[in-house]
Amino acid sequence: MTSKPDLDSPEAIHALVEGFYERLLNDPLMRPVFMETAGIRIEDHLPTIEAYWRKMLLGEKGCYTRNMVAKHEAVHAKGPLRPEHFERWSEHFHQTLDELFSGPMTDRAHLLADRILVNLQRRLLG
Template sequence: MSDEDLANRGELATRDDIELLVRSFYRYAAMDELLGPVFSAAQVKWPDHIDKLTDFWSWQLLGQRGYEGNPLRAHEPVHARTPFSDAHYERWLDLFISTLDEYFVGETAELAKVRATKMAAALRRLMTGEHGPASSAIQPLWATTMSGRTGDDTPT
């Protein structure tokens, strides 16, 4: 990225911002050498998937209700057809974070990175059948306030 690109990044603050993040990330993921075949095998209906994930991240980061479902359990049928490896989780997370960094700066963008890291770890544990205590629960932002956050804490 150029210095100008870096300077033009903004806060991740609105539903439109989240939709830009989700659309951009999944464009990269769908074309990715490792992740693309998983999406292809899952026969993802992109408009519905983008809408659902925009709802999910709007809830997680902005406290905007609208998402219904269980994001972890939703991946079980896909994992059954195309098992996820550690490389899949790592690539998903790397792409997500690099997409965030490409477009956004600020506290909510940093929180999104923490939440994505926790989601990837929780999904991996579920798909591999790992049990035991998770490092911390995934909580939606509305359960907390933004003031005083370091970005790596989880509300209790």
């Protein structure tokens, strides 16, 4: 049995983001949130998300300088996010992590994602 790599490099984070967004954009509940409500350009969005996770997991400075909460508040104002959006995001993120990675940084990514999601949901949904 081959062990899975840890989520401890820019290349691993790239693989995570690619796999995660493939899931999101193939999900009929989530795709409209990203493509219609948020109106993302995937070729611009994925490098931004990779930079966010490199900052959070690898401590890279200056790679992500946007206000993540403000971005989500703007999306929520256009088309309100619902609890099921947060639940589905979480399912896809954790499944992608579990399928591709294993190790201490992967465990950290699970924890960070849960914290981010709880805080964002509280902020947007009250």
